[in-house]
Each structure stands twice: as C-alpha cells, then as structure tokens.
Amino acid sequence: MKNTIKVERAKKNWTQAELAEKIGVSRQAIHAIEAGKFVPSTVLALRMAKEFGTAVEIIFQLEETDLV
Amino acid sequence: MEKSKKHLSDRVPVYALIWAISYIGSLGAMKVLSLSQAVSVMLTIVPVIAFALFLYKFYRSVYFMDEVQIKIQMEAAVVAFGLALLTIMTLGLLDLAIVLNQEDWAYRFLVPVFVAYYFIGLFISRRKYHIDHEEHD
Numbered sequence: 001m002k003n004t005i006k007v008e009r010a011k012k013n014w015t016q017a018e019l020a021e022k023i024g025v026s027r028q029a030i031h032a033i034e035a036g037k038f039v040p041s042t043v044l045a046l047r048m049a050k051e052f053g054t055a056v057e058i059i060f061q062l063e064e065t066d067l068v
Numbered sequence: 069m070e071k072s073k074k075h076l077s078d079r080v081p082v083y084a085l086i087w088a089i090s091y092i093g094s095l096g097a098m099k100v101l102s103l104s105q106a107v108s109v110m111l112t113i114v115p116v117i118a119f120a121l122f123l124y125k126f127y128r129s130v131y132f133m134d135e136v137q138i139k140i141q142m143e144a145a146v147v148a149f150g151l152a153l154l155t156i157m158t159l160g161l162l163d164l165a166i167v168l169n170q171e172d173w174a175y176r177f178l179v180p181v182f183v184a185y186y187f188i189g190l191f192i193s194r195r196k197y198h199i200d201h202e203e204h205d
Binding site for chain 1: 197
C-alpha cells in the first residue's frame with residue numbers, strides 16, 4: 001500500500017507532529033504510516049482524509065503486490 | 069484529557085521501578101538476612117502486589133495508545149512470551165537430561181531474563197516500524 005501523506009502534508013504545510021495531533025495519534029505513528037511500515041485502520045485513514053479534505057483513495061492506493 | 073493520558077503513560081515506568089526495587093529488595097533480604105518463614109512469605113507478597121499494580125497501570129495505559137503503539141506492544145509480548153516458553157521448555161527438558169544447579173537456574177533468576185525478552189521484542193518491533201530511526205520534520 002502506497003500513500004501520499006507526505007505530499008498532502010506539504011500542501012497544508014503541516015509537520016508530522018501537527019498531523020498527529022489533529023488525528024489523535026503519536027508522531028511515531030504518522031512516521032510509520034508515511035513510511036509504509038504500518039497500514040492504518042479504516043477509521044484512522046478516514047480521519048486523515050477528513051483532515052486533508054480529500055478522499056481516502058487519494059491518500060492510500062493499492063500497489064501491484066496488494067492485488068490478488 | 070490529553071494531559072491525563074500522558075500522565076497515565078508517564079507513570080508506568082515508575083510502577084515498573086517500584087516493582088523492580090521491591091523484587092530485588094525482597095530477594096536480597098531473604099538471601100542475606102535469616103528471616104522466619106512468615107516474614108519471608110510476607111516479603112514474597114510485596115513484589116507480587118507491586119507487580120499487580122504495575123500490570124494494572126500498564127494495561128490501562130494500553131487503552132490510550134494509538135494503533136502503532138498497540139501493535140508494537142503486542143509484537144513485543146509475542147516475542148517475549150515465545151522466548152519465555154522456549155526457555156522454560158529447554159530448562160525443563162535439560163533438567164531431566166542433566167541435573168541443573170538450582171542456584172544457577174532457580175525461578176527467581178528467570179525474572180530478569182523474561183524482562184530482557186520483552187525489551188528484545190520491543191527493540192525488534194520498534195525497528196520494524198521505523199520508530200527508532202525516524203526523521204523529524
């Protein structure tokens with residue numbers, strides 16, 4: 001699963017810590033999600049999309065390896 | 069609310085320290101001093117209570133963790149539990165094969181080993197999620 005969190009953050013000029021605070025997680029969690037090391041729950045992904053004011057599919061996309 | 073969450077998780081290491089001190093203290097007192105059986109049993113209960121308190125606080129702090137933190141703790145516990153079982157199994161079988169020196173392999177010495185297993189699990193899991201080498205921006 002790839003994501004565009006870094007791009008979306010740059011658009012809003014938010015740091016990882018600021019995004020983390022807005023969606024109620026730790027900065028380490030944002031780092032792990034952004035690095036693709038952790039796939040967030042649906043609730044967290046939707047919360048993130050809401051903060052960015054975009055659709056969840058824009059932030060998270062399946063990769064070739066994720067397809068069955 | 070945020071403040072109370074932080075306050076709760078900050079206190080967990082304090083309770084862990086209280087347990088460790090009470091355990092080492094009880095161990096030392098029973099080893100060095102010639103105490104009656106009743107006093108020794110009472111000294112055994114002190115670290116048990118301290119650990120129960122620590123476990124309760126730790127369990128409560130998990131409720132306030134985020135998804136990544138919960139997964140890291142869960143994986144650390146899985147590693148620690150697996151290694152603990154492996155140790156018990158190996159020592160149990162070895163005890164049948166060769167007579168182990170109880171002074172070296174008593175249960176009390178397994179406690180710090182199991183704690184070390186948890187930290188090994190924590191280290192592995194934190195590395196897996198890149199928690200230890202994160203970039204700040």
